[in-house]
Each structure stands twice: as C-alpha cells, then as structure tokens.
Amino acid sequence: MAETAVFLEGKHVIWYDPDLLADVDIRFFDPLWLRETGHLTGGSTGRNTAWFLRYAGLDMVLRHYWRGGMVGRFVKDLYLREPVGNSRAMQEFSLLGWMRQQGLPVPRPVAARFTRTGLWYRADLLMELIPAARPLAEFIAEARLSEADWKRIGSVIAQMHHLGVLHSDLNCRNILLDADGKVWLIDFDKCERRLPGKWQKQNLDRLERSLGKEKAKNPSLNWTDLDWGALLEGYRSGSANQRNSE
Known part of the structure; x- marks a missing residue:
C-alpha cells in the first residue's frame, strides 16, 4: 500500500x-x-x-x-x-x-x-472486492468442507492472532472462501491490536458460538465437532509455525 x-x-x-x-x-x-x-x-x-x-x-x-x-x-x-x-x-x-x-x-x-x-x-x-468469495456460513449450508479446508481456516486465524489483531466480531460470516479455496477475513470495524492474552481463546469461542447458532437455525448445516477439531488443529499448527518463523 x-x-x-x-x-x-x-x-x-x-x-x-x-x-x-x-x-x-x-x-x-x-x-x-x-x-x-x-x-x-x-x-x-x-x-x-x-x-x-x-x-x-x-x-x-x-x-x-x-x-x-x-x-x-x-x-x-x-x-x-x-x-x-x-x-x-x-x-x-x-x-x-x-x-x-x-x-x-x-x-x-x-x-x-x-x-x-x-x-x-x-x-x-x-x-x-474479493472476487468470487462467499461467507463460510453459505458454503457449509450447501456442502461439506474438507479437513484441509477447516485446518486452513484455523491457520489463518492463528496468523491474525499472532499479529496481535483482535477481531471484535469473528463469526462464520466474516470468514470468506474464494473460488480457489483461499481463506479471507473481513469486517474489521472496532478491531484493534493487542498483546497476547485470554482474548485469543475468547475470539475462537465467539466463532464456535456463531457456528452453533447457524447449526441451530439449520440442522443440516455441514458442521460437526470433527470439523471444529480440524480448525483447532490448524490453529495450533499455524501458531507453532508463526513462532518458529520468528
């Protein structure tokens, strides 16, 4: 820029x-x-x-x-x-x-x-504009994501957290996937940079709650505990990679 x-x-x-x-x-x-x-x-x-x-x-x-x-x-x-x-x-x-x-x-x-x-x-x-990108919530309403997709989402969130960025509204509609499967994060209104802390887990908890709410509205939503586990695995791996690259 x-x-x-x-x-x-x-x-x-x-x-x-x-x-x-x-x-x-x-x-x-x-x-x-x-x-x-x-x-x-x-x-x-x-x-x-x-x-x-x-x-x-x-x-x-x-x-x-x-x-x-x-x-x-x-x-x-x-x-x-x-x-x-x-x-x-x-x-x-x-x-x-x-x-x-x-x-x-x-x-x-x-x-x-x-x-x-x-x-x-x-x-x-x-x-x-991010070309051909759709919210995560829309994707999983129609089809199941692969384990690799969920891990990639977790890795990108880990990258954001490693930079010290608190996303004040991390939910399944502020995570986009484009036609190539690339993960994007959007809507950073009222967001800020912080030192590491409890907010990182709270951020993940907020995302999990948003997925749970979507599941409650649409029981056929393609999201399970295994998918969430894959996201967390990707998050942990991403966090380790970020630390090792320093």
Whole structure:
C-alpha cells in the first residue's frame, strides 16, 4: 500500500490509496450517484448493507457505518466527533493496510471518508472486492468442507492472532472462501491490536458460538465437532509455525 493520500472538501476528509485511485471524489461514497452513472453493480442487504461498484477498472465494496444495538434504534449513523485519525473508517482503513503488509488475507483498503455533522460525524469505507468469495456460513449450508479446508481456516486465524489483531466480531460470516479455496477475513470495524492474552481463546469461542447458532437455525448445516477439531488443529499448527518463523 502506498503512503496514504488525503483529500479535503468542505465537511469531508478522505484518506485514499493513490496507487488504486488516481483521483478521488466525494460522490464515490454516494450509492445514488453511483447508480445514476452506471458505476453501481450490485448490493447486499441486512444488518451490514454494502454496495458493489466498478470505477476505473477497479471492483470495490462500499460500506457505510451504521450504529447497532439499542443506540442504533435512535441514532442510525452518527458518531460523536473525535480526531479524524481515531474515527471508525480511518481506523479500519489503517488496520487493513497494515495487516496486508504483514501478509494477512484481508481486503485491500481503497478509501475512507469522515464527514463532519455538527458535533457528530458519519463514516464510509471503500475496499477492493474479493472476487468470487462467499461467507463460510453459505458454503457449509450447501456442502461439506474438507479437513484441509477447516485446518486452513484455523491457520489463518492463528496468523491474525499472532499479529496481535483482535477481531471484535469473528463469526462464520466474516470468514470468506474464494473460488480457489483461499481463506479471507473481513469486517474489521472496532478491531484493534493487542498483546497476547485470554482474548485469543475468547475470539475462537465467539466463532464456535456463531457456528452453533447457524447449526441451530439449520440442522443440516455441514458442521460437526470433527470439523471444529480440524480448525483447532490448524490453529495450533499455524501458531507453532508463526513462532518458529520468528
């Protein structure tokens, strides 16, 4: 990732990767403008709405930051003002860039926007689209993964933990597999780097709970204790490999 470039216009601050975008425009973050100009190629619905777009030959994902929980019922997408570098989008933009430099399979950040609104701000993030990638939950709803697949997932999580990255919402929908079987990790909002600790096991426990919830909703889900055991084996092997490579 090249050194981050900064674009300023009125109430907007945009950080972007000049290797990916030769120029930047606040309208890149406007789904209506993207649709009217033919750049919008699709979208997803649900709690984490995202839009897919193509601009200057680059396929990207646009995500707006929405409030969750009880607060989100009353304040949809406003966050209390703070320094730009500490804002949600810029924090995730920076973390993604750093993780890619360390070799972790995460989306490449393209641009992040901070928009002042009085005492509040709104935030957006543009990332490079991972081609032909689907959530783990969708894969195992249709077919069984091999033992090697589960071990590979565990190894990637071990790599993330070895780097000291806490994924605040590690679940079976934030782990993707592409057409080649490569494992990707996504959605690093509110994530951070930490020293080793109990959080690593807690992170794995969170993933196990998410798989259990999917299994409860869909008893035919292709996930068993043996699969989880393979993931943990891959995690342990990955952790050992990371330590030995130091």
